[in-house]
Amino acid sequence: MRIDETHKPWLWISAAILAAATLLYAFFGTPRALGSQGGTPLGLAFGIVGFAFMLFAGLLGARKKVPVWRVGRAQMWMRGHLWLGLLALPLLLFHGGFRLGGALTTALTVLLLVVVLSGVFGAAVQHYLPATMTREVPMETIYEQIDSVRAQLLAEGDERAAAGDAAALNEFYRQRIRPFLENPAAHNHPLADPDQARAAFSQLCTLVPPELQETVGDLENLCEEERQLTRQVRLHHWLHGWLLVHVPLSLALLLLGAVHAIIALRF
Amino acid sequence: MDTVQLTIDGRQVNVPAGTTIFDAARMNGVAIPTLCHQQNEVPVGVCRVCVVDVGARVFAASCVRPAEAGMQVATNSDRVRAARRTLVDLLLSDHPTPCARQKHSGDCELETLARREGVTTPRFAPRRPSRGSDDSSLAIAVAHDACILCDRCIRGCNDIRGNLVLGRMGKGFEARIAFDDNQPMGDSSCVSCGECMVSCPTGALTNKFVVATALPAGRDSRPVAPEDLQALPMFQKVSGTFLALNQGAVVKRHFRRGEIICREGEFGSTAFYILEGQARVSLASPIAHVKTQGGAHGFFSKLTSRLAGRKEDRREEEADRRSIPIDAPVDLAYDNPVADLGPGDLFGEMTCMSFYPRSATVRAETDCSALEMLRNVLDILQRNKTFRAQMEETYRRRALDSHLRNVPLFAGLSREFLDRLRDRVELLRFGPGQIVCRQGDPADSFYLVRLGFVKVSEHYPGGELVLAYLSRGDYFGEIGLLGGGARTATCAALDHVEVVRILGEDFAEMVAQFPDIRRGLEKTAEERQQANRERMSLVRSVPLEHFLAQGLLEAQSLLVLDLEKCTRCDNCVRACADAHDGVTRLVREGLRFDKYLVATSCRQCRDPLCMVGCPVGSIRRRNSLEVIIEDWCIGCGLCARNCPYGNINLHPFMVQADDPSAPGRKTAVVRQKATSCDLCTNQAEPSCVYACPHDAAHRVDPRTYFAPMLGQAPGAGTER
Numbered sequence: 009m010r011i012d013e014t015h016k017p018w019l020w021i022s023a024a025i026l027a028a029a030t031l032l033y034a035f036f037g038t039p040r041a042l043g044s045q046g047g048t049p050l051g052l053a054f055g056i057v058g059f060a061f062m063l064f065a066g067l068l069g070a071r072k073k074v075p076v077w078r079v080g081r082a083q084m085w086m087r088g089h090l091w092l093g094l095l096a097l098p099l100l101l102f103h104g105g106f107r108l109g110g111a112l113t114t115a116l117t118v119l120l121l122v123v124v125l126s127g128v129f130g131a132a133v134q135h136y137l138p139a140t141m142t143r144e145v146p147m148e149t150i151y152e153q154i155d156s157v158r159a160q161l162l163a164e165g166d167e168r169a170a171a172g173d174a175a176a177l178n179e180f181y182r183q184r185i186r187p188f189l190e191n192p193a194a195h196n197h198p199l200a201d202p203d204q205a206r207a208a209f210s211q212l213c214t215l216v217p218p219e220l221q222e223t224v225g226d227l228e229n230l231c232e233e234e235r236q237l238t239r240q241v242r243l244h245h246w247l248h249g250w251l252l253v254h255v256p257l258s259l260a261l262l263l264l265g266a267v268h269a270i271i272a273l274r275f
Numbered sequence: 276m277d278t279v280q281l282t283i284d285g286r287q288v289n290v291p292a293g294t295t296i297f298d299a300a301r302m303n304g305v306a307i308p309t310l311c312h313q314q315n316e317v318p319v320g321v322c323r324v325c326v327v328d329v330g331a332r333v334f335a336a337s338c339v340r341p342a343e344a345g346m347q348v349a350t351n352s353d354r355v356r357a358a359r360r361t362l363v364d365l366l367l368s369d370h371p372t373p374c375a376r377q378k379h380s381g382d383c384e385l386e387t388l389a390r391r392e393g394v395t396t397p398r399f400a401p402r403r404p405s406r407g408s409d410d411s412s413l414a415i416a417v418a419h420d421a422c423i424l425c426d427r428c429i430r431g432c433n434d435i436r437g438n439l440v441l442g443r444m445g446k447g448f449e450a451r452i453a454f455d456d457n458q459p460m461g462d463s464s465c466v467s468c469g470e471c472m473v474s475c476p477t478g479a480l481t482n483k484f485v486v487a488t489a490l491p492a493g494r495d496s497r498p499v500a501p502e503d504l505q506a507l508p509m510f511q512k513v514s515g516t517f518l519a520l521n522q523g524a525v526v527k528r529h530f531r532r533g534e535i536i537c538r539e540g541e542f543g544s545t546a547f548y549i550l551e552g553q554a555r556v557s558l559a560s561p562i563a564h565v566k567t568q569g570g571a572h573g574f575f576s577k578l579t580s581r582l583a584g585r586k587e588d589r590r591e592e593e594a595d596r597r598s599i600p601i602d603a604p605v606d607l608a609y610d611n612p613v614a615d616l617g618p619g620d621l622f623g624e625m626t627c628m629s630f631y632p633r634s635a636t637v638r639a640e641t642d643c644s645a646l647e648m649l650r651n652v653l654d655i656l657q658r659n660k661t662f663r664a665q666m667e668e669t670y671r672r673r674a675l676d677s678h679l680r681n682v683p684l685f686a687g688l689s690r691e692f693l694d695r696l697r698d699r700v701e702l703l704r705f706g707p708g709q710i711v712c713r714q715g716d717p718a719d720s721f722y723l724v725r726l727g728f729v730k731v732s733e734h735y736p737g738g739e740l741v742l743a744y745l746s747r748g749d750y751f752g753e754i755g756l757l758g759g760g761a762r763t764a765t766c767a768a769l770d771h772v773e774v775v776r777i778l779g780e781d782f783a784e785m786v787a788q789f790p791d792i793r794r795g796l797e798k799t800a801e802e803r804q805q806a807n808r809e810r811m812s813l814v815r816s817v818p819l820e821h822f823l824a825q826g827l828l829e830a831q832s833l834l835v836l837d838l839e840k841c842t843r844c845d846n847c848v849r850a851c852a853d854a855h856d857g858v859t860r861l862v863r864e865g866l867r868f869d870k871y872l873v874a875t876s877c878r879q880c881r882d883p884l885c886m887v888g889c890p891v892g893s894i895r896r897r898n899s900l901e902v903i904i905e906d907w908c909i910g911c912g913l914c915a916r917n918c919p920y921g922n923i924n925l926h927p928f929m930v931q932a933d934d935p936s937a938p939g940r941k942t943a944v945v946r947q948k949a950t951s952c953d954l955c956t957n958q959a960e961p962s963c964v965y966a967c968p969h970d971a972a973h974r975v976d977p978r979t980y981f982a983p984m985l986g987q988a989p990g991a992g993t994e995r
Binding site for chain 2: 009010014068072074075076078081082083085086134137138139141142146149150151244247248
């Protein structure tokens with residue numbers, strides 16, 4: 009999601025909440041005053057509100073599982089996830105008085121920091137990378153279809169090469185193009201680099217008769233499309249890969265947070 | 276009787292006065308070769324191959340020269356043979372040897388004569404350029420290059436058959452045969468009797484064999500001999516040669532009571548003519564539309580799709596349709612879509628002529644027999660006046676009433692007026708591409724579409740804008756008549772079209788006698804004109820090139836994804852599938868315009884190509900121009916194939932239907948209904964837009980949403 013001017017209301021509200029919380033902590037919550045242990049009324053309030061924000065943020069996953077339920081627009085849930093989730097960090101730090109405490113609370117604090125930082129990372133990635141993908145991968149396809157498209161590119165390449173009756177073309181295809189189409193993820197392949205590929209195809213053009221120039225052009229386009237698909241895969245992994253860290257750690261955070269709350273309140 | 280004595284090749288012969296030299300020789304066993312002369316035709320002496328030496332300064336054409344007393348005729352002297360060889364040489368130089376006839380049956384008369392005269396390779400160079408060919412007729416192929424202008428076809432058509440279609444046009448090297456005033460043969464008044472083809476000595480006019488012309492015969496069917504066909508009134512004027520050459524194109528099928536003759540939705544290429552017995556035509560598909568329900572009325576309610584009939588869910592602005600148009604001489608009543616067909620009824624015309632899917636299921640009500648025929652045979656029958664008169668009479672008697680009454684405005688016509696109108700209307704046929712009426716022409720008639728599809732378009736500087744596609748039961752022409760002036764649009768046949776034409780004076784009388792109808796027509800005309808004006812203003816105001824190249828101008832509602840916000844999470848697709856029983860109506864793939872992806876989802880096009888060809892006319896446009904699919908969709912899938920953007924899907928439903936193997940019992944069967952994006956109309960917002968977490972998905976009117984980008988008046992993009 010792009011963080012743009014439409015986020016301003018959320019920004020101002022979050023800033024206001026943070027400012028209020030900071031003032032409260034500064035005047036009533038610092039060790040200089042009553043001590044900011046989590047068990048104090050203020051500390052508890054910070055803890056409850058912070059945990060509630062975390063819980064709301066965690067419910068985004070559940071909201072995505074029921075996309076047609078009319079329980080608020082998904083966009084609203086996502087923005088709430090971003091801003092309230094971010095707000096949970098200072099509130100919970102205020103709750104703990106910036107102290108780590110025992111093993112459980114230390115783990116919670118570390119988890120919280122990692123989750124928030126990974127979330128910020130994810131937000132940044134989802135802010136910049138969609139535009140990058142749009143710009144750099146004009147031949148983008150649906151991610152799940154990439155393998156199928158690649159198979160089609162290989163079949164098309166075979167067909168084009170078979171139609172062209174020239175030894176230089178056939179050899180180039182057999183030795184360079186086909187291996188690249190079969191394994192496009194090989195980074196050190198010369199055709200994986202656009203400049204090297206352009207040079208190679210330019211040279212090939214000089215070795216084939218005029219009637220095969222179009223075939224060479226088609227093969228060059230196939231390689232370009234293959235490179236773009238590789239780029240798309242890479243960008244897609246960046247766009248979504250961080251969730252492999254963020255989601256399980258978030259669940260762990262919520263679980264441990266609940267355990268902490270039960271232990272702290274009951275005992 | 277007076278006789279004449281003459282000498283032919285040294286032998287004295289006596290023949291009746293007035294006999295030609297050719298006939299005199301033939302009567303006495305002397306064969307004179309000829310190309311343009313045929314025994315059953317009046318000789319014209321154009322080819323000169325039959326020339327003989329009569330001792331005069333020049334040779335005489337024996338086919339036209341009468342025998343005279345004391346004439347010394349030499350038919351085979353060296354000089355005569357040399358002249359004949361030169362003539363054949365000249366004719367062969369322009370002949371595409373071997374021609375179609377020679378290839379097919381080896382009996383091209385010119386090539387046979389050339390071999391006999393010892394002419395193998397012509398001495399003369401062929402003419403340039405080619406005179407061309409004409410492939411427009413379904414039955415006969417015309418190859419002008421093989422024509423030797425012998426005139427036999429012209430005499431056969433005009434003198435023997437009296438059809439007066441063929442003539443000759445042009446001069447010198449440009450001379451050739453022509454149909455009517457030089458129309459393509461398929462568009463002319465040619466009735467495909469085959470007389471010209473039978474008369475032609477070369478491969479200039481040959482029989483066209485339709486691919487797979489032989490219908491498969493079976494246990495209960497057999498090909499019909501030409502003489503048996505010609506015993507039927509409808510085939511009496513059809514050439515026996517044609518029927519013999521196309522024997523496999525007509526079979527007689529026997530159906531036992533209860534047997535299915537054809538099923539709705541199946542593709543086919545034949546028409547049926549019932550000879551004996553009764554058949555029942557019906558729609559097996561449920562008369563219901565796909566309704567998406569749920570959501571707004573419950574916190575945890577789930578959206579689901581199901582079929583809902585008109586009684587349960589009456590859609591706004593829906594017309595009070597009384598009947599469903601099908602490809603038969605009768606329409607089906609909406610509330611009880613069943614009708615009977617009997618001897619003399621023809622059904623499956625649109626399937627046969629234009630290869631549309633079968634529009635209804637036909638089952639033998641009693642043991643019955645029917646002729647199943649291919650397109651070439653049906654085409655010849657449709658050109659036969661007797662057959663046409665019979666079909667028209669059936670239409671007037673059985674379907675014209677319901678057609679007129681199905682036009683809501685005409686529902687109030689009195690029985691007396693309809694009876695009078697029935698005999699005054701004209702049934703006209705148009706081939707693909709033919710203009711029914713042209714923009715700017717004086718308006719003199721009102722039209723009702725009986726068969727096929729009509730395209731209504733308006734011209735503007737720079738192009739043409741399609742306003743509508745009309746199918747069976749639709750009408751046009753009222754705007755020009757009511758306005759008292761010229762046609763406001765061009766109406767052209769998209770395929771094989773038949774229209775009912777109501778003359779201007781009858782139309783005027785109708786609106787004078789029934790003021791309610793006039794008011795209704797005026798209202799419809801005004802609405803149509805208003806819609807047309809809006810569309811035309813749109814076309815003139817927006818820069819077209821790039822926008823048009825992607826067909827975006829044609830859309831009224833686009834689902835666009837902002838690719839700079841979209842994280843490719845596919846939540847929109849999942850939401851659409853969840854909202855429609857797991858069958859998504861959108862695909863996150865499509866054209867790109869600037870930074871937007873135009874997703875594959877119904878665009879509510881201004882030129883709805885999906886509507887063309889629907890066998891039951893169930894996909895139509897509401898007054899708001901939104902494209903909807905009516906309840907009687909039979910799930911044939913043609914609209915899905917027609918949509919150039921792949922935006923229509925077939926949604927399977929389980930319904931209860933009669934079990935053919937166990938009469939009286941029901942069984943669950945899968946039926947399909949065509950569906951497209953319905954904008955989740957029972958929700959405040961489409962599900963795809965609602966479920967997008969990144970504010971990337973939007974349903975927009977492209978004209979206003981992209982206005983700033985196209986340099987139009989600045990304004991916020993309008994979301995639908």
